[in-house]
Amino acid sequence: MRFDIVTLFPAIFDGYLTQSLLEKAINKGLVEIHRHDLRDWAADTPHRKVDDRPFGGGPGMLLQVDVTVPCVEDVQQMAQEPPRMILLTPQGKRFDQPMAEDLALSKRVMLLCGRYEGFDQRVVDILQPEEVSVGDFVLNGGEVAAMTIIDGVVRLLPGVLGDENSSVDDSFSRGNRLLEFPQYTRPREFRGHTVPEVLLGGNHEAIAAWRAEQSRIKTQQRRADLLDP
Numbered sequence: 001m002r003f004d005i006v007t008l009f010p011a012i013f014d015g016y017l018t019q020s021l022l023e024k025a026i027n028k029g030l031v032e033i034h035r036h037d038l039r040d041w042a043a044d045t046p047h048r049k050v051d052d053r054p055f056g057g058g059p060g061m062l063l064q065v066d067v068t069v070p071c072v073e074d075v076q077q078m079a080q081e082p083p084r085m086i087l088l089t090p091q092g093k094r095f096d097q098p099m100a101e102d103l104a105l106s107k108r109v110m111l112l113c114g115r116y117e118g119f120d121q122r123v124v125d126i127l128q129p130e131e132v133s134v135g136d137f138v139l140n141g142g143e144v145a146a147m148t149i150i151d152g153v154v155r156l157l158p159g160v161l162g163d164e165n166s167s168v169d170d171s172f173s174r175g176n177r178l179l180e181f182p183q184y185t186r187p188r189e190f191r192g193h194t195v196p197e198v199l200l201g202g203n204h205e206a207i208a209a210w211r212a213e214q215s216r217i218k219t220q221q222r223r224a225d226l227l228d229p
């Protein structure tokens with residue numbers, strides 16, 4: 001799967017791209033990530049200006065249509081496969097597990113990261129990207145949101161997680177709308193906190209029943225909206 005990221009701050013992704021899971025996926029050839037610096041499409045060197053004040057007044061600066069659209073069009077041509085184009089914005093459709101599962105089926109995804117007050121509206125009108133938000137809060141730009149999407153999608157690709165870390169039992173995956181049950185490892189006791197007895201007995205039916213019950217209780221307490229959407 002190929003990701004093309006359009007951003008003013010390509011270096012933000014440096015650490016993330018070299019962390020273990022993603023680096024392994026890249027080295028195995030399962031994922032390709034290409035970053036494109038929007039400033040490379042700015043016309044007026046040496047300032048390489050990409051933004052300007054909004055018509056009608058108001059705070060902040062907008063990313064300009066005459067820089068962004070040619071950039072995106074050029075990036076689109078850099079591979080055969082036409083990309084699913086996503087523009088990160090707090091005004092977008094909320095990113096969730098079904099969207100991650102759907103994106104994991106595509107061969108190529110392009111992520112447009114806004115900064116400042118966002119893009120000139122004509123970027124959206126002309127390119128018609130899917131507008132996506134990672135939550136009801138405002139980030140300083142789309143970069144962290146883009147990493148969130150890549151992270152959520154890449155772990156669903158076959159071969160990325162080992163069998164021992166399969167994603168199929170995840171909360172929210174494939175219709176699973178329960179939060180995960182609590183888990184324990186050694187030591188059996190720490191500062192008087194012990195592991196629930198049922199997990200130590202080796203009765204797999206009892207363990208499964210306990211876990212299902214714990215999932216239900218946790219979901220009821222924290223996210224009742226998932227039980228009764």
Ligand code: ADE
Nearest residue numbers: 088089090133134139145
């Ligand atoms: N850019 C700024 N805030 C954002 C959010 N919540 N989701 C996606 N992109 C953003």
